[in-house]
Amino acid sequence: MRRSFLILLGTFAFAAAVFAGSFLFTRQIWVSRMANPADNLEWLRQEFKLTDADMARVRNLHELYSPRCAEMCTRIAAKKAELEAALAGSTNVSASARQKLAELGELRAQCQAQMLQHFIEVSQAMPPEQGRRYLAEMERLTLGFHEQIENAMSNHGGHGSAMH
């Protein structure tokens, strides 16, 4: 009985090793074959089944948008550095720091508006159904994060009790 149990245990261990080995081996092979880090737009082609013509239009829009996005990011980073300098060493929020916060918020809003405009243009470069799905997905992925935080904060007990 004990010998049979050990044999069965060994068989199960061997079976688990065979399963895990084939799983890891195949996954490794497929990951190395499917990964295409050179193209940032590959996801669009895969997810929305875009044709070469669709991809050419989207790529053109993307190439126009990328430098504007990079410029906005540089301006935001510079404004953040100014804000940090205004906050450094102070124990309260000075008028200068408030001003920098407002400017930073304004820059972020501009950048988000530009990003949403880009999403709309890209969605219009796709077939209508894919375009609608793309726009909804982008809004969920980029703006939804803030909504989650805001919902979490408004549902927080401390905030609710503070208002009453």
Place this chain on the structure above:
Amino acid sequence: MKRENSGAENARLTALLHESRPMPALPPRFAEGVWRRIEESEATLFPSQRTGWFDRLVVQILRPRFILPGLAALLVAGSLLGAHDASQMAKRDALERYLASVAPNPLR
């Protein structure tokens, strides 16, 4: 006449073969030992009612007709799951790369 001659030749041939390949003397009770081993191996392969149900079950499970298809099924299932997982990983990576190129982290 011819048959008698060939019988005699066979006997001579057999004798010659025995002489050319001398066989060592068999140990005492050799045949008895061989039969005992055969019985033991049969008892392992085809356990009698005296062995427990678990032992009989293990013997049944470990037969090649179950083991080989089982291993093949595990290989196929592991490979399919690995391919599926890889495609999900590749999709997530591609999405992350796209998002990083259009919506930098401070905006998300």
